[in-house]
Structures are given as structure tokens and as C-alpha cells.
Amino acid sequence: MVCLCTQLRFIARRIGYKASSAALGVVVAASVMATPAWANGSKPGVPARLDPEIMLIDVYKALAANRLRDAQAKADALVAAYPTFRLGHLVRGDLLLLHTRPIKTFGAAPNAPADKLNNLRDEAIVRLKSLRERPDPEMIPRAILQMRDDQKNVLLVDAKRSRLYVYQRVNGQFKLTSDYYISQGRLGVNKFKEGDQKTPLGVYYITARLPGARLPEFYGPGALPINYPNEWDKANGRSGSGIWLHGTPSDSYSRPPLSSDGCVVLTNPDLKELSASVEIGNTPVIISEDLKFVSKAKWDADRQAANKMLESWRADLETTDPELLRRHYSRNFKAMRGQNLNNWLDKVQQSNLGARKIGVSLRDVTLFRYPDQKDQKELIVAAFTQEATIGKGRHVTRKRQYWAKEGAQWKIVSEVNL
Structure with missing residues (x-):
């Protein structure tokens, strides 16, 4: 079992398991045994075909169960179906070596370039790690x-x-x-x-x-x-x-x-x-x-809060009061073409044609949280179609806004007409 599971022990350590001796020989088995339902067939939404990732999982399952011949047969089938899948060839090569001598590392092919072996090891690790960290369907x-x-x-x-x-x-x-x-x-x-x-x-x-x-x-x-x-x-x-x-x-x-x-x-x-x-x-x-x-309850609360944020901006836009509108914008506002906040709000006021009150509706709204980045505030990007009624006139604009969380408040840090 020690020789047969060298690959599994190596990967187990790299994906975060800490165990000793023979225990490490089965931890990857625990990972692959806990794979999603599609691991025994085709992935959801994908036409049935021989999926190399599923075939690779099957090789590791057989290896973890100490079924060397079965693992070898599955590895042979994998490279036959996908002859350019280099990771499959690496696994198959290690299995062939196991018939002749013990191996001490994952990717034991003699004289193989170290950088290429490391790349294949990294691929094996992230593929199996992604199975261990499957998204919770709830x-x-x-x-x-x-x-x-x-x-x-x-x-x-x-x-x-x-x-x-x-x-x-x-x-x-x-x-x-x-x-x-x-x-x-x-x-x-x-x-x-x-x-x-x-x-x-x-x-x-x-x-x-x-x-x-x-x-x-x-x-x-x-x-x-x-x-x-x-x-x-x-x-x-x-x-x-x-x-x-x-x-x-x-x-x-x-x-x-x-x-x-x-x-x-x-x-x-x-x-x-x-x-x-x-x-x-x-x-x-x-x-x-x-x-x-996040949980569905948390997602629903966040979605409602984001819509409330956008609705507050829309309501203040209807009043045509520049100070009410300004409170939604950050002092660090950045517009395209070098416009500052004053330039942008002047442009908004000019589009109102001097009306004291306008009608504004928003439709086709999308809201996404922007991915976290170093030195960047929490960010939401909103896109929508804005329809403004001014007197007998009607103006339709597609907009995108970037909202940053500044303290406890959300402020617009960038806005563009699409």
C-alpha cells in the first residue's frame, strides 16, 4: 500500500491534509469518494462523453483501493481516449513503474524535465483540490x-x-x-x-x-x-x-x-x-x-439592500435637487475622459432641461459584487436602463455605476453612459 499510494500521499499533503504513515495513503481516496454525483457519469448540463477528469478520478479511486491492475486499465483507457492529456500519461507512467520497482515521488519518470513535471503535479493538485472544495448547492x-x-x-x-x-x-x-x-x-x-x-x-x-x-x-x-x-x-x-x-x-x-x-x-x-x-x-x-x-438568506438580504441603495439614488434624481443627488457620490468619483464630480453632476443637471421635477424609472437592472482586490474598497457594479420623462420628452439611457462602501455608506465612485 505504501508504494501504491505514493501519488496519493504527495497530493494529500499538497491539498492540505495532515496525517502520517499509511493514513496519507487514503486521504485522497476520501476526497474522490466524496465527489459530486457527476463523477460517475457526465457533468450536469454537459452532453455525455468520456470525461478525462472523471476517468482520472476513477484511476485514483482504484489506486487508493490498492487495485493496481484496475488502475492500470483505467489509465490505459484514459490515454487512449485522450492521447494529448499529459497528466494522464504521467499517472500511467507511474503505474507502469510500480510493476518494476517502488517509486518515491509523484512523476517518477527518469530524466524528465523538472519544470514540466512540476507543472503536471500542480495540475493534478488543483484538479483534485477543486473536488475537495466543491461549491455547496445550498x-x-x-x-x-x-x-x-x-x-x-x-x-x-x-x-x-x-x-x-x-x-x-x-x-x-x-x-x-x-x-x-x-x-x-x-x-x-x-x-x-x-x-x-x-x-x-x-x-x-x-x-x-x-x-x-x-x-x-x-x-x-x-x-x-x-x-x-x-x-x-x-x-x-x-x-x-x-x-x-x-x-x-x-x-x-x-x-x-x-x-x-x-x-x-x-x-x-x-x-x-x-x-x-x-x-x-x-x-x-x-x-x-x-x-x-453565502447562504440564500444572506444573498436575499444583500440583494434587497443593493436594490434599496439604487432606489434611493433614483428617488433623489427625480427631485432634481443637486445636493440630494450629490450625497450619493464619492469625493473620489472618477468619470471617463477625465471628468470630475462637478463636471459630471453639471452634465446631469443640464440633461434635466431646468425641470423642477422629472419622472425616472429603472429597468433591466443587474447587480454584481466586484471581486475583492488589494487596497480596494468593497465594490458593487450596477447596470440598468434609465428612462427619464421631462415634460413631454422621454430620454432612455443605459448606465453603469460602480458603488464603493465608504464607512457605513455606499457611494458612487464611477458612472458611465453606455
């Missing part, structure tokens, strides 16, 4: 507060777990329908400038669907660009471009967790499935360093 991602009726799905990237989760809005609630292993920037997250090899953190939208036939083979079957840098990025001096969700070259099934220049990289089968579920300009993509979850 909890809701804290980042989601409210979506429009015409928005079906939201994509949430969790950099810490190298995972992309797809949540679907069902009867006003949010349900996890699928999730995928992903690779991110070589230097992690929190992108600030062009070429820093980091993946941005923020709330974005899919802006296009680029077919693979129009792209270099490096990107696989296609790409889904996002709108980085968004308004908040630009207001804070962040630069760069070309942040995509894309696939892999044909000679690589997957890439190491930290391997892109800033893009979010999926396997080619996963990208195809994901691409079929997104709507251009309509599907939000929230990239977080560490995705947080």
Missing part, C-alpha cells in the same frame, strides 16, 4: 446579486482553484450547471498593464465569438473575448487588451494552471461546450481570486 456565489430576465447564465472564474463555474438562473435562484478546469496568467491575477502576464480581476462580458478557422492553431477551436479593460479598469489606470477565453493547441489537451499571458484557457472540448451556452454581449464573466459563497 449556497450562492456572493458575487451575484441580481441578473436581468434575459440573462440565462453567468460564468465565474475562481483563480485559486483554477476553475470556471457556470451558474444558471432558474426561477430567481442560481444553480451550478457545469464547471471546468482552467489555466490563468503565468504570474497569477490582478492584471495592471499590458504584458504583465496576469489575468484581470473584475466583472466583464463576452464581446464576440471568434471561430478557430480565423485564429492561429494555438487558440484551439475558437475564442471568447471579454471587455477588458472595462470602465473601472480604465478609471484606475489599468491597461492591456486581448483577454480571451480560448482553447489549446491540438498537441496539448490541457495547460498547467499558471501558463497563459493573461487569458483564461480551457480544454478544447470544454471550450466548445461553454461557447454553446454563452450569449454575446449578455453573458457576464466574473473573475475572482477566491470565489466566496
